[in-house]
Amino acid sequence: MRIFGLSVLDVGIILLYLAVILWLGRRSQRRTKDTGDFYIAGRRLGKFYQFFLNFGHATNADQAVAVAREVYRQGIGGMWIQYLVLFLTPFYWFTSAFYRRARQVTLGDFYSERFRSKFLGGSFAVFTLVMAVIGGGVGFMVAGKTVEALTPKPAELYTVAETHSVEMFREYQALKQKLDLGLTVADKARYDELNDRFKKGELRSFISHIDPLVVYLVYGVIVAVYTMMGGFIAAAFTDVIQGFLIVIFSVMLIPLALNQIGGFAGLHARVPDFMFNLFGSVTTSEYAWYTILAMVLANLVSIIASAPMMQTASAARDENAARFGMIAGMFFKRFLMIFWALAGLLAVGLFKGQLHDPDLIWGYMTLHLLFPGAVGLMLAGILAANMSTLSAASVTYSALFIRNLYQPFVSPKSERHLLFIGRIVIAVTLAGGIGAALFVGNLLDLFKYFISMPAVFGASIWLGFIWRRLTRWAVIIQIFVCFGIYAVIPNVFQSWDWAKSNAAFLRETRPRVVRLVTEALQEDVDAGRARAAGEKIVKPYAIEPTAVFYEKVVRVRPEDPDSPRIGIGRFEAEVWVLSWLGIDFTRFTKAQLVATRFFFDALFPFVLLFLLSRLTRPLPKSELDSFFAKVHTPVQPIPADDERAVEEARAQPEKFLRRKLWPRSNWEVMKPGRADILGFGGTWVLVGVIILLLWLMVTIR
Incomplete structure (x- = not known):
């Protein structure tokens, strides 16, 4: 017996997991007495819970899907859309200490205190709540797409329209495989039509039994219930169980996929060797080394604006627990990401060209590689990865609303009242995430949006902690200007007909055909282009035009070659602003365009x-x-001792002058101590170890 394509055993495992999570939420409710317990667990979490909170919050199934998706599309270099955070991990040594020493609950509190501005505190809260809706959409989307891939509808049950969509997808893939070798005029016209339809989401490789909205609603209700009951304590308790499930879902596909493909030797025989280029190919990849550098810088600016990280660190017993939990949790995630990238390469070898949407690859591999019971465990792991993030994050967003938007503007309320309002906010933010999941087409759009948006506030938080000269009005003006460029213009131009059809905004890069020296695959041997797999051959590689100012440029009516074109997707306002300097971006590659945006x-x-x-x-x-x-x-671990230490420091602020790196300047950067040198330096050693493991993964045969 199967239920929407899932075995009874799989469904039973999922239901058992959900029941345990709800039970833990109920138990944690008994320990939640006030807002201090609800929002920061009474500041009593040690290293154990800090590790799992940070690991659970930072590790989302959508990240695994995004890594696998981009590796499936771009090769191993595509992993950097997510893996660029590896180079940020050492900086958590400082941010975790900043967060905990601020002795606040939210980053909105930081703005209110540092700049004496409730307006800035409230603005950060509003911004973060809006971003919470988008971020929640990521988690819901992954759950929905994974379930969708696991529940394919038999072809005999397709409607006429569904059958036509699937048939067009197969035709599109057949023509795409011939693209590098050249198409006839008729085939090229047909390919262009199908390519436009593909960009607009009209082609599908299969049809699912399940409507994603049903998944979103069930999933959202469960997360809301256990989080509303126990708050941050519930998030900490459930993250322990969810952490183990995350490990399971990250690694369980690998041995089965390797066995099916014939080990690493079989993987190299089926996947082009340029897809094993660790830092991407400047010619073929969207992620060249300079693109990765630009995204690392943008992310470095953004990481300190993470409201959940602030709250997680604030819940620590002391800064040592906060530092250990954040760095250990993050590095463990980086290690698991190696398996996510390997899954993407294995997907190329096993399922290349079989999916209309790369976001489905994780679920598709699960369906075709795992057995009953293991499928349920995989789904439980994916749900766990997303729930652990959504639960902690939703508590954070509730705290921001209560502390920075509600309490400052209403008369004093009881703890019971504040908890009631806070729980309502949790439900509202989760509901908003469902709306975002329904509106946004794919995960990559959301990830690229996320990298730049927190930079609106990130720069002022970094400088706020280390530069005395930073002023309130400078921050206010900067936030409004950057928000206009990073958010308002992209969204307005994305929906404004004048902009979408403006010829100046429809420019594309120039198409090229390059010749790559690469190792022959088995398909090259079968086609007579090589004598054996692994032999060096020269192959043409077609680089299609890419939009300069929009994500994509398509014809309004794909079947009509003379149809007017429009831009769809995010409008790259950063590139547009720089074009005012006279730069000709049509000469850029996709990698250079992406790098330009993120450097800006x-x-x-x-x-x-x-x-x-x-x-x-x-x-x-x-x-x-x-x-x-x-x-x-x-x-200090004991609250009374900590209050006394802060009072003494405020009474004698001049005592810190001799510890400053530049004593007579406005820079509040302290001389590094032995712990800082060992801690920060040691984390860079771990970064090197992770890169070594990645290199071994792509070179082993």
Whole structure:
């Protein structure tokens, strides 16, 4: 007996997992007495729970799907859309200490204190709540697409329209395989039509029994119930179980896929060797080394604006627990990401050209490689990975609303009232995530959006912790300008007919055909282009035009070669602004366009803040002394001792002068101690170890 394509055993495993999670939520509710317990677990979480909270919050199934998706599309270099965070991990040594020493609950509280501005605190809360809706959409989308891939409808049950869509997809893939060798005029016209239909989402490789909306609703209700019951304590408890399930879902596909493909030797025989280029190919990949560098910089600016990270660190007993939990949890995630990337390569070898949507690859591999029971365990792992993130994040967003949008503007309310309102906010943010999942077409759009958007606030948080001269008005103006470029213009131009059809915005890069020296695959041997797999041969590789200012440029009516074209997807406002300088972006590659956008996202906010701060007045010295004295004071495990230490530091702020790297400047950067040198340096050693493991993975045969 099967239920929507799943065995009874699989369904039973999923239901058991959900029951355990709800039971833990109910148990944790008994330990939640006030908002301090609900939002930061009473600041009593040690290294064990900090590890699982950070690992669980940071490790989402959507990231595994995104890595596998991009490797499936681009080769191993595509993994950097997610794996670029590897180079950010050492900086958590500092951010975790900043968060905990701020001794606040939310980053909105940081803005309110550092700049004496409830407006900035509230603005950050509004921004983060909007981003929460988008972020929630990622988790829902992964759950929905995975279930969709696991529940294919038999072809005999297709409607006429569904049959036509699947047949067009197969025709499209057949023509695409011939593209490098050249198409006839008629075939090229047909390919262009089908390619436009594919970009618009009209082609499908299969049809599912399940409507994703049903998955979103059931999934959302369960997350809402256990999180609303126990708050951050529930998130900490459930993250322990979910952490183990995340490990299972990350590795269980690998041995079965390797066995089916014939080990690493079989993998190299079926996958082009340029797809094993660790840092991508400048010619064929969207992720060249400079693209990765640009995305790393943009992400480095953004990471400190992570509201859930602030709250997780704030829940730690002291800064040592916060540091250990964040760094250990993050590095364990980086290790598991190696398996996600390998899954993407294996998918290329086993299922290349079989899917209309690369986001489905994880579910498709699960369906074709796993057995009953294992499928249910995989689904439970995917649900666990997303639930662990959504639960902790939704508590964070609730705290932001209560502390930075509700309490500052209403008369004092009871703890019971605040908890009631906070729980409603959790439900609302999760519902918003469902809406985002229904609206956005694919995960890559969301990930690229996420990298740049937090940079709107990230630059001012970094400087707020280390530069006294940063002013309130500089931050306000910078936020509005960057928000306009990063969010308002892209979204307005994405939906404005004038912009979408404006010829100036429909420019594309120039198509090229390059010749690559590559190792022959088995298909090359079968076609007579090589004598044996692995032999060096020269193959043509067609690089199709890519849109400069939009994600894609398509014909309104794909079947009509003379149809007017329009831009769809995100409008790249950063590239547009730089085009005012006279740069001809049609000569750029896709990798260069992506790099341009993210270099702008990373650096432009700092340029504005430095310039504007020189033109505006900072806070009084006494207020700045009070803030930085607190930030420079290590957190004590016992609350009474910690309060005493902060009071003493504020009474003698001048004692920190001799510890500053530049004592007579506005920079509040302390001289590194032995622990900082060992901690920060040691994390870079671990980065090297991870890269070594990646290199071994792509070179082993």
